[in-house]
Amino acid sequence: MQRLQTGREKIMKLSAGEGHETGKGRQSAVRSRFKASDDSIQGNKQILKVTYAVVIIFLCMVGYLVNFMVSDSEEIINNPYNKRRDILAEKVVRGNIYSADGKVLAKTITGDDGEDKRVYPYDNTFCHVIGRITNSMTGVEREQCYPLLTSHSNPLKKLANTFKGDKSQGDNVYTTLDANLQQIAYKALGNYKGAVVALEPDTGKILAMVSKPDYNPNTVDNDWDRLVEDEEDNSALLNRATQGLYPPGSTFKVMTAIEYILENPSSYNSYSYKCKGSDSFEGNVINCYGKEKHGELNLSKSLAKSCNASFAEIGMELNVNSFKKLCEKFMFNKQLPVKFEYKKSRFELDKKSDAGELVQTVIGQGKTMITPMQNAMIAATIANGGEMMIPYVVDHTENYAGQTVKSYDPVSNGKIIEEDVAAVIEKFMKEVINDGTGASLSTLSYKVAGKTGSAEFDSEGTSHAWFIGYAPAKNPKIAVSIVVEGAGTGSQYAVPIAKEMFRQYLGE
Amino acid sequence: MDKQKAAEKLISIFGDMNIIGVVHSIAVEISKYIIIILFAVYTWHCFSVFLNSIESKEKIYRRQKSIMYSIHFICSLTLYLNSLDVKIIVYYVIQLAFLIFAGRAYPFVYKGMSKMILNNMLMLLTIGFIMIERLNQSYVIKQMIFAGAICFVGLFIPIIIEKFAYFDRLGFLYAIVGILMLALVFVIGREKYGAKNWIIIGGFAMQPSEFVKIVFVFFSAALFAKSTRFLNVVKVTIFAAAHVLILVAEKDLGAALIFYITYLFILYAASGNSLYLGAGIGAGVIASVAAYQIFTHVQTRVIAWRDPWSHIDTAGYQVAHSLFAIGTGGWFGMGLGEGTPKVIPVSESDFIFSAICEELGAFFGICLILVEISCFIMFINISLKMQRRFYKLTAFGLSIEYIFQVFLTIGGVTKFIPSTGVTLPLVSYGGSSIISTVILFSIIQGMYVINGNKDISRSISKNMVSPREEQYAKATDRKRKNNEVKRRRRA
Numbered sequence: 001m002q003r004l005q006t007g008r009e010k011i012m013k014l015s016a017g018e019g020h021e022t023g024k025g026r027q028s029a030v031r032s033r034f035k036a037s038d039d040s041i042q043g044n045k046q047i048l049k050v051t052y053a054v055v056i057i058f059l060c061m062v063g064y065l066v067n068f069m070v071s072d073s074e075e076i077i078n079n080p081y082n083k084r085r086d087i088l089a090e091k092v093v094r095g096n097i098y099s100a101d102g103k104v105l106a107k108t109i110t111g112d113d114g115e116d117k118r119v120y121p122y123d124n125t126f127c128h129v130i131g132r133i134t135n136s137m138t139g140v141e142r143e144q145c146y147p148l149l150t151s152h153s154n155p156l157k158k159l160a161n162t163f164k165g166d167k168s169q170g171d172n173v174y175t176t177l178d179a180n181l182q183q184i185a186y187k188a189l190g191n192y193k194g195a196v197v198a199l200e201p202d203t204g205k206i207l208a209m210v211s212k213p214d215y216n217p218n219t220v221d222n223d224w225d226r227l228v229e230d231e232e233d234n235s236a237l238l239n240r241a242t243q244g245l246y247p248p249g250s251t252f253k254v255m256t257a258i259e260y261i262l263e264n265p266s267s268y269n270s271y272s273y274k275c276k277g278s279d280s281f282e283g284n285v286i287n288c289y290g291k292e293k294h295g296e297l298n299l300s301k302s303l304a305k306s307c308n309a310s311f312a313e314i315g316m317e318l319n320v321n322s323f324k325k326l327c328e329k330f331m332f333n334k335q336l337p338v339k340f341e342y343k344k345s346r347f348e349l350d351k352k353s354d355a356g357e358l359v360q361t362v363i364g365q366g367k368t369m370i371t372p373m374q375n376a377m378i379a380a381t382i383a384n385g386g387e388m389m390i391p392y393v394v395d396h397t398e399n400y401a402g403q404t405v406k407s408y409d410p411v412s413n414g415k416i417i418e419e420d421v422a423a424v425i426e427k428f429m430k431e432v433i434n435d436g437t438g439a440s441l442s443t444l445s446y447k448v449a450g451k452t453g454s455a456e457f458d459s460e461g462t463s464h465a466w467f468i469g470y471a472p473a474k475n476p477k478i479a480v481s482i483v484v485e486g487a488g489t490g491s492q493y494a495v496p497i498a499k500e501m502f503r504q505y506l507g508e
Numbered sequence: 509m510d511k512q513k514a515a516e517k518l519i520s521i522f523g524d525m526n527i528i529g530v531v532h533s534i535a536v537e538i539s540k541y542i543i544i545i546l547f548a549v550y551t552w553h554c555f556s557v558f559l560n561s562i563e564s565k566e567k568i569y570r571r572q573k574s575i576m577y578s579i580h581f582i583c584s585l586t587l588y589l590n591s592l593d594v595k596i597i598v599y600y601v602i603q604l605a606f607l608i609f610a611g612r613a614y615p616f617v618y619k620g621m622s623k624m625i626l627n628n629m630l631m632l633l634t635i636g637f638i639m640i641e642r643l644n645q646s647y648v649i650k651q652m653i654f655a656g657a658i659c660f661v662g663l664f665i666p667i668i669i670e671k672f673a674y675f676d677r678l679g680f681l682y683a684i685v686g687i688l689m690l691a692l693v694f695v696i697g698r699e700k701y702g703a704k705n706w707i708i709i710g711g712f713a714m715q716p717s718e719f720v721k722i723v724f725v726f727f728s729a730a731l732f733a734k735s736t737r738f739l740n741v742v743k744v745t746i747f748a749a750a751h752v753l754i755l756v757a758e759k760d761l762g763a764a765l766i767f768y769i770t771y772l773f774i775l776y777a778a779s780g781n782s783l784y785l786g787a788g789i790g791a792g793v794i795a796s797v798a799a800y801q802i803f804t805h806v807q808t809r810v811i812a813w814r815d816p817w818s819h820i821d822t823a824g825y826q827v828a829h830s831l832f833a834i835g836t837g838g839w840f841g842m843g844l845g846e847g848t849p850k851v852i853p854v855s856e857s858d859f860i861f862s863a864i865c866e867e868l869g870a871f872f873g874i875c876l877i878l879v880e881i882s883c884f885i886m887f888i889n890i891s892l893k894m895q896r897r898f899y900k901l902t903a904f905g906l907s908i909e910y911i912f913q914v915f916l917t918i919g920g921v922t923k924f925i926p927s928t929g930v931t932l933p934l935v936s937y938g939g940s941s942i943i944s945t946v947i948l949f950s951i952i953q954g955m956y957v958i959n960g961n962k963d964i965s966r967s968i969s970k971n972m973v974s975p976r977e978e979q980y981a982k983a984t985d986r987k988r989k990n991n992e993v994k995r996r997r998r999a
Binding site for chain 1 (some may be wrong): 773776777778780817820828829831832833834835836838839842846847848851870873874877878880881884885888891892897900901904908911915918919922923924
């Protein structure tokens with residue numbers, strides 16, 4: 001560049017030199033003699049400008065490439081389509097995966113034949129959350145594929161291994177999972193289809209994540225054809241906890257109640273409705289469960305008794321647009337900033353929707369679809385005073401010597417609702433346990449906040465049993481979301497699972 | 509110590525390990541760092557040359573050459589140890605002979621040429637040889653033949669330019685030749701990778717647009733050198749547009765873009781009128797939007813650029829795999845022969861930059877980009893010093909053509925811009941591409957030499973004169989004359 005500049009300076013000096021000439025005849029003589037040099041500088045200014053622009057663009061491209069290497073590449077190369085990890089696997093023994101309390105959830109055993117085999121000591125229990133490495137990677141195995149196949153051991157030792165043709169030991173991954181809680185949840189769900197998610201409200205750590213039907217990751221290769229054919233319609237490969245979309249049923253009334261409080265901050269306390277077991281809204285009939293007459297209700301009692309008619313009445317008053325905005329703040333219809341596979345929960349109510357859809361939606365029927373994970377995030381957000389934490393399952397990675405390589409910190413998704421609003425909803429959700437559909441949880445020594453749901457999914461009235469909630473209400477340590485497919489009511493089928501989990505995690 | 513003893517000693521150190529395996533591991537593991545360091549030094553010298561005096565410049569050029577030979581040797585050794593294939597040694601010797609020959613013959617024929625440009629040209633060719641050899645051995649022979657042949661032909665280019673002093677008078681003839689050649693492709697061309705830009709003559713597939721590219725610069729430069737009056741601009745624009753439209757019709761978007769940008773910048777430099785540039789860029793943007801609306805293959809490219817991940821099985825496949833390659837390679841690469849760059853489609857031509865990054869490292873890739881910039885700056889330097897307007901515009905047009913192609917290919921494979929499917933000049937595999945690029949380099953050098961010989965020959969006493977010295981000589985020459993005129997007047 002310096003050369004270019006000096007070149008230009010000289011050219012300018014030259015043209016200045018010409019300007020010294022006076023005397024017409026001579027000037028023209030000189031000019032004609034230097035005609036060539038006139039030509040030679042014409043356009044140089046433009047050429048230089050273009051050159052600077054080109055150099056700047058190229059530097060931007062280099063900057064872009066550096067940025068890609070520094071910040072984006074790690075996630076991109078972890079894509080399951082990137083077959084290059086097979087090469088890494090030839091040099092590195094895939095690391096282990098541990099639960100938060102140090103139990104081995106996945107390890108690699110080198111057989112006598114020199115072939116590596118991935119072993120999952122808990123068989124089916126962790127199959128969806130930990131995942132598998134054959135037949136398209138899933139779960140933590142997929143999320144942490146590169147770290148597991150990267151060895152941060154002593155470089156000299158690594159070099160020595162390379163020379164000897166030995167494999168280096170890949171880094172180990174520590175998850176946030178509580179192995180005991182996971183086992184309890186797994187057992188409690190029994191033979192039902194469904195899913196259980198447990199989160200730590202103030203961090204977003206996933207404590208347990210169960211989905212049934214399941215499969216055994218140790219034998220998945222042999223079972224693969226059967227799993228894919230799926231004659232029993234089990235979808236055992238699907239992680240229902242994050243990818244199963246269910247109607248939320250009455251658990252969604254929590255959202256409706258939040259919206260009502262936000263729209264009527266001073267008067268929600270004076271809400272009252274007289275339930276006759278059934279009501280008609282612009283010609284749309286809404287029945288309560290079993291057509292039970294709930295009688296005189298305020299907002300808190302409406303939630304505790306899960307009164308459909310009362311919530312339909314509330315829904316008719318709501319501003320649909322702001323309700324939609326609230327739900328989208330709670331990450332409905334949104335990409336989640338998480339590393340595991342998931343489906344977006346859907347909230348489709350908008351201005352164009354008719355009254356029939358509106359009253360169905362506010363009681364959790366209609367077109368709204370939710371994943372158990374999404375519902376757990378709602379419960380955890382309320383538990384955490386309105387601040388939503390992004391769920392994550394990997395706590396940190398370590399090299400073989402136990403030195404931390406990378407740790408993952410909790411990430412906030414922002415304050416979704418104000419603390420006082422969260423506190424009001426918590427009061428209501430405690431009422432659900434004290435004197436409502438979740439009463440069987442009131443025998444525990446600590447207060448629980450929650451909401452049951454029975455989401456109808458076909459015309460015959462069979463329903464998915466739901467429960468979302470957290471405990472202890474005073475200082476929440478665990479938020480759960482449970483769905484039991486086609487079982488019946490939430491209080492009968494989902495609440496007992498929650499109870500067992502709370503007992504395991506928090507004591508009697 | 510005889511051989512037997514040496515082997516025994518080695519075995520006593522390394523146990524019963526496979527010695528070749530050990531040497532190979534060391535070669536691959538350590539050589540990749542050495543290669544990066546060497547290339548970084550080379551790249552540094554591409555720019556440090558601006559800071560140094562004339563004598564040390566010669567030193568720098570020599571050092572760059574020895575770095576080139578070293579990189580070539582280490583890479584060839586690694587490749588040999590990867591396969592223990594004797595052919596690799598044969599290729600190495602041939603390539604080395606070629607590099608030595610070209611490195612000596614060019615300065616001999618092109619007196620007062622820019623040695624930096626020659627070094628860069630040979631360095632890029634070397635990187636190309638190594639990568640193509642690694643990716644697909646059967647291609648490297650062809651590449652060597654083409655490179656050797658065209659570099660030999662290139663030796664005559666200064667003579668040709670000198671003999672045909674009236675290159676700038678041919679004007680529209682260039683356009684007619686260019687349009688006819690492109691139209692010929694349109695009629696008898698074959699489709700390859702979605703673009704109809706190949707013709708097959710006597711078993712050889714070639715891309716005429718690569719050659720028309722150069723003729724096109726002659727055409728624009730010749731006519732704009734004469735006049736940039738509005739009427740003339742309109743006439744030239746019509747012919748230039750014909751080129752571009754034929755290329756668009758052949759779905760050769762990369763080439764169409766290169767032609768258009770080249771035309772536009774030559775016009776800007778010739779007229780000095782930024783209105784033309786503004787209007788041209790505006791028209792280009794409108795045309796791009798229109799092309800996006802009309803052509804599905806343009807939409808595919810844009811989709812693949814925006815979000816290759818959602819279309820990873822279809823449109824996004826190439827770009828996604830290119831990014832996998834660059835990302836997995838990391839800063840220092842997987843080591844030559846240790847990656848899987850062949851997963852990327854056409855990794856030996858359009859996507860060779862990703863293959864280089866995967867195996868030699870992103871750091872090497874960035875140095876490569878800087879070397880390309882250095883080439884461009886040297887070209888521009890020459891263009892600035894050209895006396896004749898036609899030469900100046902031609903050199904400038906060719907520089908733009910070159911660097912824009914580099915931008916399209918590297919930007920495309922790194923997802924900086926949508927990929928357009930053009931080759932990385934001199935590095936990518938491809939006869940047409942290599943021939944046209946060597947011609948491009950030779951023309952610029954040749955014109956530079958002639959420029960020097962014709963106009964400032966009085967001040968040139970030696971062959972080895974740097975451009976800066978010429979400039980200085982020229983300036984002192986003028987000052988002397990001016991003083992003479994003044995003195996005479998005073999008298």
